[in-house]
Amino acid sequence: MNEIISLLQNHRSIRKFTKEAVSSEQLSAILTAAQAASTSSNIQAYSVIGITDVEVRKQLAALAGNQGYVNECPLFLVWCADLHRFEQAVQLHGNTPVTGNAENFIIATVDAALAAQNAAIAAESLGLGVVYIGGLRNNPSEVSQLLELPQLVYPVFGMCIGTPDQEPLLRPRLPQEAVYHENRYTDKPSAINVYDETIRTYMKERTGGKVDTTWSKEMAGKAMRPREHMKSFLRTQGYEIE
Ligand SMILES: Cc1cc2nc3c(=O)[nH]c(=O)nc-3n(C[C@H](O)[C@H](O)[C@H](O)COP(=O)(O)O)c2cc1C
Structure with a gap:
């Protein structure tokens, strides 16, 4: 196993940071890595x-559901899908404006996520810890107003970065056969039972025996329609998602 694979396999979200600042050299290296993404x-x-x-920062922490680490982390980045610059480039040539149709929405959201994940790995390679903050989408209009986001720009998620002040357990993932399929999609429901027991053991260890839950139980609790406001919010930012 090489160092990069070992780094990737040791990822865990960090939610408690020391006060040590992220230097401008570190930030620059993180951003350069982000920009290198496909x-x-x-x-x-x-x-x-x-x-x-x-x-x-304080306002963003509140808008993200009062997640204290948004306020406390040394560096907080907001990753935005952005077709505004694309539109400006297109307009330089008098072409028709860019639409925020479903395909362009996917392009911009995927681009933001790929750049952010490169940044996360770069930060971790420097000994820093990160956690994504999807909580910004609890109040996306307020976040957009606060950050003065133009049309065709929307906040996909935030990211806390800093020196870790905790060593959380690795959160186990699904068995590989659950996510990897050969040649065609094959249902593997038994993998859920296997993973349920893995998560039960993990949660007991993480909480000193206080929480007895499984993955499928946690997922059942999330089966409602989350953040229903996103559709109308995206429309106000110029994305026509039907
Ligand atoms: C897009 C995205 C949004 C997330 N939003 C939050 C968040 O708002 N707050 C938080 O504490 N963790 C958040 N997380 C972290 C996940 O809970 C975490 O990655 C997942 O439980 C797996 O744990 P691990 O990263 O420690 O392996 C987010 C992760 C992703 C990818």
């Missing part, structure tokens, strides 16, 4: 906003 047709349909203003 990107649909070289559109680079994303932007990332570093939040250095204490007040803005």
Whole structure:
């Protein structure tokens, strides 16, 4: 196993950080790694906003569901899907404006996620820890107003970065045969039973025996329609998702 694979396999989200700042050299290396990610047709349909203003950070922490680590982490980045710059480039040539149709929505969202994940790995390779913050989508309109996002830009998620001040257990993943299929999709329901027991053991260990749950039970609790406001919010940002 090489160092990169070992780093990837040792990922765990970090939610408690020391006060040590992320240096401008570290930030620059993280962003350069993010920019090296593959990107649909070289559109680079994303932007990332570093939040250095204490007040803005406080407001974002509240908007993300009062997640304290958003406020406390040394570096907080907001990853945005961004077709605005693409539109500006297109308009330089008098072409028709870019639409936020379903395909362009996918392109921009995937581009933002790929760049962010490169950033996360780069940060971890520097000994830093990260956690994604999808909680920003609890209040996407307020976040967009606060960050003055133009049309065709929307916040996909935030990311806390800093020196870890905790060593969480690795969260086990599904058995590989559950996610890997050969040649055709094959249902493997028994993998869920296997994973349920893995998660039961993990949760007991993580909580000192206080929580007895399984993966499927946790998923059942999430089976409602999450963040139903996203459809109308995306429309206000210029994405026509039906
Ligand atoms: C897009 C995305 C959004 C997430 N949002 C949050 C969040 O708002 N708050 C949080 O504490 N963790 C968040 N997470 C972290 C996940 O809970 C975590 O990655 C998952 O439980 C697996 O745990 P691990 O990263 O420690 O392996 C998010 C992860 C992703 C990929």
